Amino acid sequence: xxxxxxxxxxxxxxxxxxxxxxxxxxxxxxxxxxxxxxxxxxxxxxxxxxxxxxxxxxxxxxxxxxxxxxxxxxxxxxxxxxxxxxxxxxxxxxxxxxxxxxxxxxxxxxxxxxxxxxx
Amino acid sequence: xxxxxxxxxxxxxxxxxxxxxxxxxxxxxxxxxxxxxxxxxxxxxxxxxxxxxxxxxxxxxxxxxxxxxxxxxxxxxxxxxxxxxxxxxxxxxxxxxxxxxxxxxxxxxxxxxxxxxxxxxxxxxxxxxxxxxxxxxxxxxxxxxxxxxxxxxxxxxxxxxxxxxxxxxxxxxxxxxxxxxxxxxxxxxxxxxxxxxxxxxxxxxxxxxxxxxxxxxxxxxxxxxxxxxxxxxxxxxxxxxxxxxxxxxxxxxxxxxxxxxxxxxxxxxxxxxxxxxxxxxxxxxxxxxxxxxxxxxxxxxxxxxxxxxxxxxxxxxxxxxxxxxxxxxxxxxxxxxxxxxxxxxxxxxxxxxxxxxxxxxxxxxxxxxxxxxxxxxxxxxxxxxxxxxxxxxxxxxxxxxxxxxxxxxxxxxxxxxxxxxxxxxxxxxxxxxxxxxxxxxxxxxxxxxxxxxxxxxxxxxxxxxxxxxxxxxxxxxxxxxxxxxxxxxxxxxxxxxxxxxxxxxxxxxxxxxx
Numbered sequence: 001x002x003x004x005x006x007x008x009x010x011x012x013x014x015x016x017x018x019x020x021x022x023x024x025x026x027x028x029x030x031x032x033x034x035x036x037x038x039x040x041x042x043x044x045x046x047x048x049x050x051x052x053x054x055x056x057x058x059x060x061x062x063x064x065x066x067x068x069x070x071x072x073x074x075x076x077x078x079x080x081x082x083x084x085x086x087x088x089x090x091x092x093x094x095x096x097x098x099x100x101x102x103x104x105x106x107x108x109x110x111x112x113x114x115x116x117x118x119x
Numbered sequence: 120x121x122x123x124x125x126x127x128x129x130x131x132x133x134x135x136x137x138x139x140x141x142x143x144x145x146x147x148x149x150x151x152x153x154x155x156x157x158x159x160x161x162x163x164x165x166x167x168x169x170x171x172x173x174x175x176x177x178x179x180x181x182x183x184x185x186x187x188x189x190x191x192x193x194x195x196x197x198x199x200x201x202x203x204x205x206x207x208x209x210x211x212x213x214x215x216x217x218x219x220x221x222x223x224x225x226x227x228x229x230x231x232x233x234x235x236x237x238x239x240x241x242x243x244x245x246x247x248x249x250x251x252x253x254x255x256x257x258x259x260x261x262x263x264x265x266x267x268x269x270x271x272x273x274x275x276x277x278x279x280x281x282x283x284x285x286x287x288x289x290x291x292x293x294x295x296x297x298x299x300x301x302x303x304x305x306x307x308x309x310x311x312x313x314x315x316x317x318x319x320x321x322x323x324x325x326x327x328x329x330x331x332x333x334x335x336x337x338x339x340x341x342x343x344x345x346x347x348x349x350x351x352x353x354x355x356x357x358x359x360x361x362x363x364x365x366x367x368x369x370x371x372x373x374x375x376x377x378x379x380x381x382x383x384x385x386x387x388x389x390x391x392x393x394x395x396x397x398x399x400x401x402x403x404x405x406x407x408x409x410x411x412x413x414x415x416x417x418x419x420x421x422x423x424x425x426x427x428x429x430x431x432x433x434x435x436x437x438x439x440x441x442x443x444x445x446x447x448x449x450x451x452x453x454x455x456x457x458x459x460x461x462x463x464x465x466x467x468x469x470x471x472x473x474x475x476x477x478x479x480x481x482x483x484x485x486x487x488x489x490x491x492x493x494x495x496x497x498x499x500x501x502x503x504x505x506x507x508x509x510x511x512x513x514x515x516x517x518x519x520x521x522x523x524x525x526x527x528x529x530x531x532x533x534x535x536x537x538x539x540x541x542x543x544x545x546x547x548x549x550x551x552x553x554x555x556x557x558x559x560x561x562x563x564x565x566x567x568x569x570x571x572x573x574x575x576x577x578x579x580x581x582x583x584x585x586x587x588x589x590x591x592x593x594x595x596x597x598x599x600x601x602x603x604x605x606x607x608x609x610x611x612x613x614x615x616x617x618x619x620x621x622x623x624x625x626x627x628x629x630x631x632x633x
Contacts, residue, residue: 020607024607024610024611025614028614028615028618029614029617029618068181068297069180069181069184072177072178072179072184073177073181074177075173075174075177076174076177076181079170079173079174079177083170083606083610084603084606084607085603086163087326087330087602087603087606087607088599088600088602088603
């Protein structure tokens with residue numbers, strides 16, 4: 001499987017892109033709410049998102065609010081795994097490490113442009 | 120003669136080709152424009168930033184709807200400001216304008232409209248306008264208290280207000296809340312671009328800085344409510360970017376004009392942007408060269424001149440209306456029944472409970488300080504931040520040592536001595552953060568309601584310094600894994616805060632009775 005130009009082990013991809021977001025967005029929140037003693041028994045909901053969507057502000061544009069809510073959840077769910085994977089997927093690159101080398105490279109490129117000897 | 124269908128196909132192909140050329144030219148220019156803003160950014164980082172901003176927008180859409188109408192800090196007052204601008208074509212005035220009667224139902228979220236009984240039919244219909252404060256006397260209630268804020272944010276959102284005037288107040292409020300999201304995205308982008316100016320192409324810095332700004336819970340909260348705060352954060356992030364860019368190019372004419380314009384816009388959005396002015400002067404002196412007095416005085420005059428031209432009408436209005444340049448004396452008069460200084464300057468500087476309260480507000484205290492995070496979570500956040508500060512101190516020490524050893528210094532984290540521009544830029548960012556915090560303390564010597572959010576406009580500087588500290592202590596080999604861990608932790612932090620505190624508070628408990 002290829003991602004971001006690199007070969008991924010399918011196990012890592014499965015964890016980062018599928019399992020992690022599901023755990024973060026769909027399992028952790030209801031679990032926390034379920035364990036929260038501050039929330040009254042009758043209000044404890046295994047599916048916090050569903051409970052919340054049912055309690056969204058009762059205004060005349062509820063469908064707009066509900067759409068924003070569910071689109072937000074969906075994009076967040078899909079995107080969060082990709083984001084974490086992109087953050088993880090940074091191969092060791094000497095150019096990106098340290099600061100001065102970058103500045104030196106910039107200066108050398110400028111020298112090249114003025115036909116100076118590049119060492 | 121060619122058949123008609125062939126001619127049409129040729130024309131369509133030609134049109135398609137022209138369109139593609141135009142589109143390539145447009146997107147090519149746009150891409151090179153972005154690349155110019157953030158030098159050294161490779162395809163990988165652009166991809167990361169694009170995904171981050173997409174997720175940021177989705178997250179903000181959720182925040183817009185999660186918080187009950189008008190529950191953000193001063194949301195009613197800012198909304199009423201927009202109403203005055205659109206309906207009366209003027210800026211509201213302190214001690215003159217009231218918050219409209221309709222909003223008494225949201226009195227829990229309005230400063231100083233007490234006693235607050237939103238279920239009281241009589242007061243809902245005709246809210247009281249004076250309140251008895253006992254021995255202190257009788258004072259006006261329900262007054263417009265955000266009127267001393269500059270008008271630019273309200274002018275920017277006014278067209279959306281006008282377009283939705285047939286909708287309910289609450290629906291308009293959701294639309295205006297959604298308009299705060301682009302300001303947040305601007306802050307994320309320019310924080311990233313500032314990091315790239317100082318550390319071109321550095322993935323660790325790019326990922327951590329943009330991730331921090333996008334997932335900082337209170338900065339995100341600001342970007343989901345009707346308030347000029349997030350516009351102020353965005354404009355100051357741009358100003359900080361322009362300072363660093365100016366330093367890199369030694370403040371040429373273009374950079375000076377751009378900075379003056381940026382500063383003017385920031386001052387027209389939020390008055391506390393004024394704290395950055397001495398830092399701009401210092402940045403110019405240090406980067407141009409202290410001895411080159413003529414040069415930095417001339418460029419400084421350009422920055423100050425452009426900013427003065429942009430802001431002159433507003434300051435003339437303030438002077439004519441209030442007799443001062445910030446309206447704070449009138450705010451003080453408005454808050455007379457209950458306001459007191461939080462303490463003396465030196466006292467607040469070393470006061471542990473003051474510092475802890477600011478730390479609480481930095482990460483929690485949603486819904487007008489109703490929702491407080493637990494000390495355990497706040498300490499869990501403090502630990503990596505303290506580690507980053509230690510890393511920053513180590514970076515400074517290593518930089519001095521490396522200077523003595525002619526730049527040759529090996530560390531497991533791959534430290535390389537910063538060049539002159541980088542050192543100066545980091546020093547300026549540090550000073551920006553320190554001065555902004557001192558301004559929060561200074562405000563507290565006059566107002567009990569000083570708050571950590573006055574520090575948020577410098578979130579990009581904070582993010583760069585913390586990311587640099589972490590980069591100094593994280594070993595080279597572990598950097599990629601650390602980046603993933605940091606972003607996952609920031610995501611988890613948001614999910615924790617919203618699912619353990621925020622959502623249960625608003626939706627699973629009867630908060631109106633609290």
